[in-house]
Amino acid sequence: MIPLSWYLIVAAALFCTGIYGVLARRNSVGILMGIELMLNAVNINLVAFWRYLAPDTTTGQVFALFVLVVAAAEAVVGLALIISVYRDRRSIDAEQIDLLRW
Amino acid sequence: MTVPQFFFILFALITLLSGLRCVTTPNLFHAALYLVISLFGVAALFAMLEAGFLALAQLIVYVGAIAILIIFAVMLTRGMVQPSGAQLNSQAGLAAVVSGALLFILLRVLPSFNYPTVDAAVPADLTTRLGQSLVGEFVLPFEVTSVLLLAALVGAIYIARERSKKTPSPPGPLSQNRKDDFGRGGAADSPLQSIAVVDGRGTGGEVVVKED
Numbered sequence: 001m002i003p004l005s006w007y008l009i010v011a012a013a014l015f016c017t018g019i020y021g022v023l024a025r026r027n028s029v030g031i032l033m034g035i036e037l038m039l040n041a042v043n044i045n046l047v048a049f050w051r052y053l054a055p056d057t058t059t060g061q062v063f064a065l066f067v068l069v070v071a072a073a074e075a076v077v078g079l080a081l082i083i084s085v086y087r088d089r090r091s092i093d094a095e096q097i098d099l100l101r102w
Numbered sequence: 103m104t105v106p107q108f109f110f111i112l113f114a115l116i117t118l119l120s121g122l123r124c125v126t127t128p129n130l131f132h133a134a135l136y137l138v139i140s141l142f143g144v145a146a147l148f149a150m151l152e153a154g155f156l157a158l159a160q161l162i163v164y165v166g167a168i169a170i171l172i173i174f175a176v177m178l179t180r181g182m183v184q185p186s187g188a189q190l191n192s193q194a195g196l197a198a199v200v201s202g203a204l205l206f207i208l209l210r211v212l213p214s215f216n217y218p219t220v221d222a223a224v225p226a227d228l229t230t231r232l233g234q235s236l237v238g239e240f241v242l243p244f245e246v247t248s249v250l251l252l253a254a255l256v257g258a259i260y261i262a263r264e265r266s267k268k269t270p271s272p273p274g275p276l277s278q279n280r281k282d283d284f285g286r287g288g289a290a291d292s293p294l295q296s297i298a299v300v301d302g303r304g305t306g307g308e309v310v311v312k313e314d
Contacts, residue, residue, distance in 0.1 A: 002110050002150070004219055008212050010114045010147070014121050014140075016205035021125030023197030024190045029175050030130060033137050036168065037121050040144045043160075051151040052219040058228070058235040064156055065236075068163050069247050073254035075168045079175045080262035086179045087264070095191055 007048035015041035028082045028092040032075065039071045110150055117143030128189045130176050138169045152224045155232060 014037055021034025043064045050060020086092050089099075117140050124136035141164040148157035225231065236244050 001221075002107055004217060005212055006110060006114070007147070007151070009209065010118065012205060012208040012212065013118050014144075016201040016208070017118070017121045017125055019204065020197050020201040023200065024194040025125065026189055026191045027130055029172060029179065030125070030133060030189070032175075033133060033172060034125055036137065036164070036172075037124065037140065040141065040164075043156075044144060044147055047148055047151050047153050047156060049217075051153065051224070053217060055152075055220070055222050055224045058232045061153055061156055061228075061232055062235060062240050064153075065159065065232075066243060066247060068156075068159060069251065072163055072168060073250055075171055076254050076258045077261070079171055080258035082175055083178060083262045092179050 004048060004052040007044060011041040011044040011048070014038075014044065026093050026095060028085070028094050028097070029079070031094060032078050032082070035078075036071065036075065039067060043067055106150065110147075113143050113146040113150065116140075117147065130189075131173070134169065134173045134176055137172065138165055141165050141169065152228075155229045 018034045018037030018039075018041060021037060022031050023034075025031050025034065046060050046064040046067065050057075050064075054060065082092055085097055089097065091097070120136045120139040120143065124133045124140055127133050127136060141160065145157045145160040145165070148154075148160055
């Protein structure tokens with residue numbers, strides 16, 4: 001049997017990888033990829049806890065499923081925003097998108 | 103080391119290494135492909151956790167839909183960020199320190215938790231119970247999710263649609279700023295030329311700046 005902590009370690013490493021991608025990328029699409037990695041790490045945690053703590057219920061899987069749906073909606077709206085900004089500003093560099101900067 | 107442990111380490115390494123390449127590779131298209139590999143690894147981890155339905159949903163939603171969407175976005179915005187140019191912003195070093203410190207803290211804290219794991223088997227009719235609980239116990243969040251998806255659909259179409267050419271945004275200070283951002287120094291003084299800059303979707307994705 002694989003210990004639960006192995007899954008938690010993998011999820012933590014994947015989450016930190018995603019955080020680095022979000023913070024360090026210039027390209028907005030790259031930032032979105034980092035967010036997807038972070039959401040996947042969260043899902044690994046949810047499913048691992050479901051499997052090891054309460055496998056006879058469905059709560060953990062339902063939660064992970066909702067995270068999946070919200071991630072899909074977030075990706076769609078985020079990419080639509082990026083396309084719109086690209087059409088308007090001809091750039092998707094996150095450092096140059098400062099229309100709302102005061 | 104048992105066989106499941108070997109496969110777990112294999113899938114975990116695939117997930118983590120391709121995830122790391124995804125955030126560090128300079129070529130954004132390669133990053134999208136690495137993201138696909140990483141998502142495959144996560145699906146394999148779901149399968150190892152005996153969550154078969156979630157593993158399949160992961161493949162369909164992430165690998166099938168979101169990855170294609172991201173690749174589309176990369177291709178649509180291609181040429182803006184050159185692969186040879188700097189892909190990391192000015193705070194990349196700080197970002198590495200922050201994420202590394204977070205990983206260090208998490209790895210230090212994790213072993214101290216002692217979760218009461220149960221050694222029960224997954225019920226055989228798990229997918230059936232999952233579907234029943236979605237329309238039973240969790241019916242309200244399920245319906246809210248459908249509203250969210252509808253809102254995301256309408257919102258994405260509204261945000262990303264092309265503005266009609268009959269009503270261009272009026273030339274003003276904004277278009278002047280845009281002209282400065284291009285750094286092309288075109289003398290777009292008359293309103294008509296400003297509109298051409300604002301609405302400039304010329305051939306080949308190039309901005310059309312008319313100069314007399």
